[in-house]
Amino acid sequence: MRRLLERVGFALAVLVLVSPAALVFLWMLSLSLKTELDNTAWPPVFIPDPPVLENFAAVFARNDFLLYTWNSVVVSFSATALAILIGVPAGYGIAKMRATRAAMVILIARITPGLSYLIPLFLLFQWLGLTGTLVPIVVTHLVITVPIVVWVMIGFFEGLPGELEEAALVDGATIWQAFRHVAFPLARPGITVAVILSFIFSWNNFIFAVVLAGRETRTLPVAVNNMLTFEQISWGPLAAAALLVTLPVLLLTLLAQKQIIAGLTTGGVKGG
Amino acid sequence: MGHPAAALPGGAAAAAGAGRRRNYARRYGWFIVPAGVVVLGVILFPWAFTLFMSVHDWKVGGGRLYVGFENYRKLFTDERFLWSVVRTLYFTALAVVLPMLFGTAAALVFNRRFPLRGLARTVFILPMMATPVAVALVWTMMFHPQLGVLNWLLTQVGLPPSMWVYDASTVIPTLVIVEVWHWTPLVMLIVLGGLASLPVDPYEAAKIDGASAWQAFRHITLPLLMPFIVVALIIRTIDALKAFDTIYVITQGGPGTSSETINIFLYLQGFAYYNMGYASAVVVVFFALIVSLAALLLWTRNRVRNA
Numbered sequence: 246m247r248r249l250l251e252r253v254g255f256a257l258a259v260l261v262l263v264s265p266a267a268l269v270f271l272w273m274l275s276l277s278l279k280t281e282l283d284n285t286a287w288p289p290v291f292i293p294d295p296p297v298l299e300n301f302a303a304v305f306a307r308n309d310f311l312l313y314t315w316n317s318v319v320v321s322f323s324a325t326a327l328a329i330l331i332g333v334p335a336g337y338g339i340a341k342m343r344a345t346r347a348a349m350v351i352l353i354a355r356i357t358p359g360l361s362y363l364i365p366l367f368l369l370f371q372w373l374g375l376t377g378t379l380v381p382i383v384v385t386h387l388v389i390t391v392p393i394v395v396w397v398m399i400g401f402f403e404g405l406p407g408e409l410e411e412a413a414l415v416d417g418a419t420i421w422q423a424f425r426h427v428a429f430p431l432a433r434p435g436i437t438v439a440v441i442l443s444f445i446f447s448w449n450n451f452i453f454a455v456v457l458a459g460r461e462t463r464t465l466p467v468a469v470n471n472m473l474t475f476e477q478i479s480w481g482p483l484a485a486a487a488l489l490v491t492l493p494v495l496l497l498t499l500l501a502q503k504q505i506i507a508g509l510t511t512g513g514v515k516g517g
Numbered sequence: 518m519g520h521p522a523a524a525l526p527g528g529a530a531a532a533a534g535a536g537r538r539r540n541y542a543r544r545y546g547w548f549i550v551p552a553g554v555v556v557l558g559v560i561l562f563p564w565a566f567t568l569f570m571s572v573h574d575w576k577v578g579g580g581r582l583y584v585g586f587e588n589y590r591k592l593f594t595d596e597r598f599l600w601s602v603v604r605t606l607y608f609t610a611l612a613v614v615l616p617m618l619f620g621t622a623a624a625l626v627f628n629r630r631f632p633l634r635g636l637a638r639t640v641f642i643l644p645m646m647a648t649p650v651a652v653a654l655v656w657t658m659m660f661h662p663q664l665g666v667l668n669w670l671l672t673q674v675g676l677p678p679s680m681w682v683y684d685a686s687t688v689i690p691t692l693v694i695v696e697v698w699h700w701t702p703l704v705m706l707i708v709l710g711g712l713a714s715l716p717v718d719p720y721e722a723a724k725i726d727g728a729s730a731w732q733a734f735r736h737i738t739l740p741l742l743m744p745f746i747v748v749a750l751i752i753r754t755i756d757a758l759k760a761f762d763t764i765y766v767i768t769q770g771g772p773g774t775s776s777e778t779i780n781i782f783l784y785l786q787g788f789a790y791y792n793m794g795y796a797s798a799v800v801v802v803f804f805a806l807i808v809s810l811a812a813l814l815l816w817t818r819n820r821v822r823n824a
Contacts, residue, residue: 255631262623263637265698266644272666273655289666331551338548347549354560356807358759358780361800362559364787365566368577388559395552420544449648451762456788466650470766473654480658487651498646502639505646509706 270495276484277301284480300481304489307482312461313468316379320454320464321447323383328390328443333436336398337424348399351392359452362388367456377459385453390443397442397508401435402428438508441501445494465490567797575794588798597774598799601782602806605758608689608778612696612757617750619697620704627705628712642702649699653766656695657682660767682768685775692776695763700756704749711745712738747818751811758807779803 276284277300278293304310339347362385370381405428413423454464463471469486498505571588575581592598627638644652659667660681668678681691719737728736761780764770770777770785777785783803787796 258626263640266640285664289669334548335552338545341545356755360783362563364796365563387555391555451650470650487654491648491651494646
């Protein structure tokens, strides 16, 4: 009897923990599938009956949603690829040299508010005449993606046994070859974690694009925020747009939860 | 820095003494150069340039004028700024303590084995991965005083409806709700990582000595978990101080200025009024505040550890 009570109590605790997360996303889904009439009904309508897709159609009809999606894809992929290209060797170098001071710089970058980079960079990009292109947005996103990649990779390379590379060096390989052909292939799982995390935090980022993006270069979060300002009352399309923006990230989280959890617990990395 | 192509014979490297090894290690410096250039360009240059701008009166399109510490003097007498500091500290206190409590409790739950644990844990961490702007939009709709689902829930359980973010007295606690929802999972993950690393032996010893579950938690789990809790605490404090996306999307600092935190104030000065010099001074003070709070927490941890 006591065991049963304990089990019921525990199940309730799990339910209480999980439901705020689940309910907000379900409510987002519900809002996006209801007609305008149902969305402003009182008491609220919970289950869309019948579910309609007109809100999603409205999102694509009324905005350059495809253009903004393309912008987001270009920015997140470029910022992640560049970060991997320069961040993986850097993580390797820092781990090998035990360069704690270099690691500290990365850490301080993590705690600096994003806005503080923006004032100088905004002026710089204006001076270089790059405003109105995606270049400034990609470059500023490196502020997020590079520290994430370096941080994850330092942790990963420190955990790798060095014997294999040493054997390669003994056989006359250069340190670049030892990295390229021995350490790099071994580091695949770590790189996967770094790619996923840096992609997600770049995709989610709002602060850099809200300042730097022009009409043609908005990323999805900025575009969705603009919809809020102009369409206060029409909730259906708003919720549909919000869902479309965050859906790729949610799916990625569901698919790669193991890697994400491993990456986040080692460093508590998060863009910002 | 050595040249990577001029490799030492491997055997010599492996057998090298301490001085030689340092030399050898230095050659890995080349690996850091590309990242170093990026860090210099997008991180260190902005820091230096911000310091430079903060001692100028600098308006976009209006030229600049050296004014010494005038921006800082003005800042410390600017009531709007001082209130933003107070609000930030109020917001941070709530947005740190609550996620720490809930996150630690959640970690203890998720550390046990139960059916569907993997799924439950994934759903639990979804909020922290979701796009903040998208999430903020949904919360904005839920907070609507007339049509929002939250007021309907309140009336269902017999409570009076709230104005949520539309009233100066409730706006900050309401924004804290969103922040707690958003970031409790990060605390949970860090503490869960700590729980996974705990040794088993002390618990067996305690069991033999007849300790209760609460005693075991209080005297074994909690002390061993402390380093992880402190890491979570520091990360949470920094993130709460920096909170921007959800506040900006939901209230933009309003109603009036009643949810204008330092970060929102900074945004408005820089990119709504284009007072770049003044905004740079805000950045410097804000950064000093973040670093000193983080340092204070680290220092407390070291003291606790040495005591």
